[in-house]
Amino acid sequence: MTRHWSAPLLVNVLLGVPGVVPIWLLWYFASNWPLAELGLTAREPTENDGMLGWLLIIIPVVGLYGLLWWLANRPLRRRTTLAPRLYWPLSVLATLLPTLVLIITL
Template structure:
């Protein structure tokens, strides 16, 4: 008797490719909320601490940002949870590996964008 998981629950390369593509596509969609959160943080909390320069033409205050960010972040989290629950069940992949692959690939587009921005500011 083997202690390894049955082949049907491990998933094949096609299932993992679909899971990876879904994580990567959702990660590309998450770039927009990530950029908006960074802009908000630079203009308000980090500026209040004196760590960054605020946007000189911004005189609307925090409320328009919160009206935009709160629903957008709630929608992003709801989509993340829904994709996670439905996708894992539909593909029949193991839970831990599914979440690791999905989280790693979802962060990848934002990390590449952030790294490119840092490299552009250095060089």
């Protein structure tokens, strides 16, 4: 039985490496449509085909990644002694860690 927080941390950091793609897709979509409509970001000037094409890509990619993330974390959550109020934020932050490292270093 996994009792320490290092196993969920390691699993979620490893899941965060391919997770860079769905996170980037979500940011690209948000920055070109809802955030741009609110005036918070500038729309990509060459993106004039609309957002439907992006939605056809984003929904399956993010959906499959979310399913994979959930299937990996649900059994792991039961095997650890971390409380759910600590486990889930740790898992989300560990998953976002590779993306944050890329943002900081690039």
